[in-house]
Amino acid sequence: MKELEFYFEQRKKILAFQYVDFLTEWDAQTDAAPGSVSANSVYNATLSEMQYKLTTDPDFERCVNVLYKEREQLSDELRHEIEVTNKNIQNTKRIPIKEYVAFNELTAKAYPVYVQAKQTNNFELFLPYLERIVDFCRKQTVWLATESLKGYDVLLDQYEPRYTQAKYDKFFETLREKLVPFVKKKTAKISPVPQWARQKFDKAKQKEFCEYIRDVMCFDKNFGIMKESEHPFTSGMGTTDVRITTHYYEDNLISSVFSVIHETGHAIYERQCDPSLNGTFCSGGASLGLHESQSRFYENMIGRSFAFWQTHFGKLQQIFAPQLDNVSCEEFVRFINRTEASFVRTEADELTYPLHIMLRYEIEQKLISGELEVKNLPLYWKEKFTEYFGITPPNDTLGVLQDVHWAYGNFGYFPTYALGSAIAAQLYHSMNKDFDVEQSLSSGNTKQINDWLGEHVHKYGASKYPDEILRLATGEDFEPDYYVNYLIDKYSKY
């Protein structure tokens, strides 16, 4: 079939550009000197234009159309890939190339301005950029609208296919009803940071422990690397090149540890996709929400459990001796599970975390619909934040400027974080039906857990929709009650 041949040829080229995207982004976030960014953005713009043209190439579109019509004859994986590619071509085509290129340039330029605005608590500086970014995203919802997807749903669909406002609204409504009152009660009493946690913890020792944790989680160094960057993240290309970063703070013993557990969770997902999906559009995770469910699973269900630290706290004590000699494992686990109302999402504890997401979800809805104007964001943020948390951010750096996502134009991204946390709880419930998860941790590593997730979630890569994979793994549709029950159960103990 000559269409398939042409499809594979063109796919190889598009994937080569995706490889370039991965590398340039990796470089920008790790090595690149500050003064190099603006000059190099010209090359990135040229590359993104070439990629746009490859994706929307009329010959490619015709070829994908033919394959789409004949899709019932294809393998399951290829049929899914053709469906997704077909949609991707249509969506890309609907964005005028000029706007597409201009938007890429805009966000490249907006990023350093955002960083400066955050550093100097100066929203006004960032305002004209954010206005243009929001303007583009609003236009996007018009360009990409379909029968079934309109407005904010268009953006949500880019990050989590098949999860619309209707579903998210129901999810957040459950949280608002069942979780918010519990959180209010738990955060009413302040739990101070213990004296031992306020010491200075040597960076080299933190690194040593993080490398130990990476090995506990069976992350293979031959196909993966761990490096430092300002903000921890995971990226990669296929199952053979998976990269994570962390950040060490000498005044914080646990920040880098939980970053490493979180990012290694993402990494294990990438590593355990079926290798036959490498070199296709179905390699890597199925969606942001499902990806986040894996990182949160390891971070919260595993990494914050007593069972995990029962095995590994000794190693932590040993590396930092004598700094933790008088701390018991129980005290340590209580410390890593303390909860409080706080301003910054990335530093929030497991219990208050979803409230930070709810806030952003509601703001994004209003911003995209036009109900809220960009210039009114700082004030609106403070009001809403106070309503949810009972405390008011003292400035925009700790408020509306704290996250980078909007500077990249990533509207619709945040809700996947809460969704991921909730899916993690649902998977945890299912896994425990197959074996005692906490008990498996006494083996000293997470192999049994990795294997279960590999078999029930990871192996599919992006060859199915995330809701299909969840159903295959748990036998159910997404059910937020698992999450609410898990949180209330867990935090009732503390």
Next chain:
Amino acid sequence: MKELEFYFEQRKKILAFQYVDFLTEWDAQTDAAPGSVSANSVYNATLSEMQYKLTTDPDFERCVNVLYKEREQLSDELRHEIEVTNKNIQNTKRIPIKEYVAFNELTAKAYPVYVQAKQTNNFELFLPYLERIVDFCRKQTVWLATESLKGYDVLLDQYEPRYTQAKYDKFFETLREKLVPFVKKKTAKISPVPQWARQKFDKAKQKEFCEYIRDVMCFDKNFGIMKESEHPFTSGMGTTDVRITTHYYEDNLISSVFSVIHETGHAIYERQCDPSLNGTFCSGGASLGLHESQSRFYENMIGRSFAFWQTHFGKLQQIFAPQLDNVSCEEFVRFINRTEASFVRTEADELTYPLHIMLRYEIEQKLISGELEVKNLPLYWKEKFTEYFGITPPNDTLGVLQDVHWAYGNFGYFPTYALGSAIAAQLYHSMNKDFDVEQSLSSGNTKQINDWLGEHVHKYGASKYPDEILRLATGEDFEPDYYVNYLIDKYSKY
């Protein structure tokens, strides 16, 4: 002129691919996990094929032809660029695309085999790869032959335009005649490594001193970075993104220091090109030989001078205190200028270095002409080496396998190293006519030297041929006697 417009458009795309080359190579040599290389080589092959097609695009060729005919109407820089681009298109076209792609794949695969062969002293393992590589290079000399360039000259021209065997033969003949007897005499008596240099030198302290040296040489961190890699190198894109690496050995105090001085020499050249050349094919250094002249200038004429260390040895003592407390600056400078017959080029001292290159030059001539077969290389190497140095390499790891260049197919590259060292001496002579170079070092930094090189060499970038730039800078053609006299003069003192 619509040709110019099209030319600029196509140039932008080709440069974007060069940017990708730079980043992928940087990544491969610094971060990339060992297991990722082979899978990612598929993407690199696809990208190099796209780049080949852009360069040999018939529309682009027609456009460059028109501009070439009208070149007298263009600015000096653009005329030179069109000449070089025209030649580049013709040369690329003459290599059949299948062979071009296959060769890129071959060298990607050969590299890890070469590394293993070197590590295990197993030339036989690497032999079939090297045979295919040499075979390709021999074919290349046929494909790219012109009226004036044939055989090995075709390869030499790729690294140093306008320097043919006739010129190199004369250069090496001068060395053989005037330098070799002197080297034999100097290396006859053994100068042992002093006790103080055999200590363990903390890596973090080495790093601190290297960062100090980088600042002494006025290398701007905003547009440049310094990182670690197995083998030190410099790379970059235009004047705003310049990167160097070094390698720290705790049993060697000076290896990383001289790597940093050497690579920063390359970096300053890149940084001081006229910024108007950014985004053209004339940005960056004019040739490998001229580039090496800059790194060798800083490494040898500056970095191994007593004047330099008179100002900076105190800092070295201070950082490593008390390890160097009983060493005088004179002893240190004598140590960094000791000479001996040794097996490995990259560890050779300034005096014996060009002999290592002579050896490789003669072997390459014989390999490319077919006079020498690849399988006979190890034996031939040992014989020739013994003839030049009076000592015989105990194995191939310290012999024919020591350098990576041939694994990449870089035949014709080595001679530029000796040429660069010799050009450095010629520039040093000219600079000293304008100001007292050694005296300028008492200022504490190399600014006056950077400025002179910027004005007389760097600013031209690749907008002229290297021999033109040398003539502009020194008023003379290349003259190896400056080098011979400099070396004999200097080493007569030790």
